Amino acid sequence: MVDPVLTVENLAIDYEVGAGRFHALSDVSLDILPGQVVGIVGETGCGKSTLAQAIPRLLPEPPARVLGGRVVFRGVDLLAVPRWKMPLVRGTGISMVFQEPLNSLNPAFRIYDQLAESIRIRSLREQGLAPAFRPDRSDPFDYSRAPMPPAGGSMGRVLVPGGAAAQAARRSRTAPYRAEVLEYLRLVRINDPETILNLYPHELSGGMRQRVMIAMALSEKPSLLIADEPTSALDVTIQAQVLTLMKELIDEVHTSILFISHDLGVIAETADLLGVMYAGRLAEFGPVADVFGAPRHPYTKALLRAAPTRYKSEGNLDSIPGSVPNLSRPPLGCRFHPRCPLAQPVCAADPPPPWDTQTAPGAVAPHRSACHFADRVGELP
Ligand SMILES: Nc1ncnc2c1ncn2[C@@H]1O[C@H](COP(=O)(O)OP(=O)(O)OP(=O)(O)O)[C@@H](O)[C@H]1O
Ligand code: SF4
Ligand SMILES: [Mg+2]
DSSP states (O other), X not given: OOOOSEEEEEEEEEEEETTEEEEEEEEEEEEEOTTOEEEEEOSTTSSHHHHHHHTTTOSOTTTEEEEEEEEEETTEEGGGSOGGGHHXXXXXXXXXXXXXXXXXXXXXXXXXXXXXXXXHHHHHHHTTSSOOOOTTSSSTTOOTTSOXXXXXOTTSOOOOOOOHHHHHHHHSTTOTTHHHHHHHHHHTTOSOHHHHTTSOGGGSOHHHHHHHHHHHHHHTXXXXXEEESTTTTXXXXXXXXXXXXXXXXXXXXXXXXXXXXSOHHHHHHHOSEEEEEETTEEEEEEEHHHXXXXXXXXXXXXXXXXXXXXXXXXXXXGGSSSOOOOTTSOOSSSTTGGGOTTOOHHHHHSOOOSOEEEOOTTOSSOEEEOOTTGGGGGGOO
């Protein structure tokens, strides 16, 4: 039995806004094994980004408040890690690609500086010359052998100021890490890497910036890459190009990936497992072919019916009858019951048991559904 890279267990998170509380995540549990790609889908506001940011502890607290649960990354419960040590986890084990790369790239530094610094820090950590997250040790946060890193950005990267000497080094063919920087830019299919490395983020198109962000994330050699709708800020043709790149890279880099996307087609082609979220809960989780082929939750069934397909482009996820509940007062019992064609009185009274599980012979993971009537979902049109 292989140990999961990540186990999320009964994670519950509220946002406290004024006198109100939004129950953004309730009882969310999932595992990601080494090399697995786990897709997460669900309507807007169902808690996908909250989950993506809660894992590397990037949620601002307040307004976010972790009510309970565990986030175990390579054997270490990240929720028990002091916040000031989290940049080490983010720089050494978990990397992220977000919707808007401009928020993550530093506008004051050229692409070379940012990528080279990321590679430099990683290489120092590999040599034991900079503090690193090493879960195989008795103290996974051993600072004793190396000085503290200077204060870095939220991603755990630290930038060197680009003085005259640094600029000369950048232009020189012998600039440190130049070969590796070029290699990463080529990995993300940037055709003219020699030019790109001298540009500032604002001089790049949105699609190019996202490619650079993906290169930065991969240059940290993460065990887990979290991509939260990495293309939704781009226009449609560029989205398709970046998604094609993501698909190709998934086959090349063998890292575990949590991939949040509105695009069910992309998830179908890239993910091994699929989690379907509804109103802050995971409604269904299992091997992607099983969830798509034989959904065991009425919400998944509705989502698949509403999704645009190659032959039917007019669908959209919000065309499911009814509306997403207000998470400050979610429905009692099953949160989907006001919209569910299979609902019975028990659904409004009792939350479904956490998981009704089926495991197909030879399946990579069980197929789990949080529904009182999971076995009747096949009857729905
Ligand atoms: N900083 C915040 N303060 C208060 N409420 C928040 C905050 N961030 C998110 N929420 C609320 O938490 C719920 C979950 O939001 P989240 O961004 O995780 O959803 P999402 O599934 O990522 O949506 P989308 O598909 O639009 O990106 C929503 O109801 C949202 O309004
Ligand atoms: S528990 Fe009831 S309301 Fe909820 S999805 Fe299942 S059948 Fe529908
Ligand atoms: Mg989101």
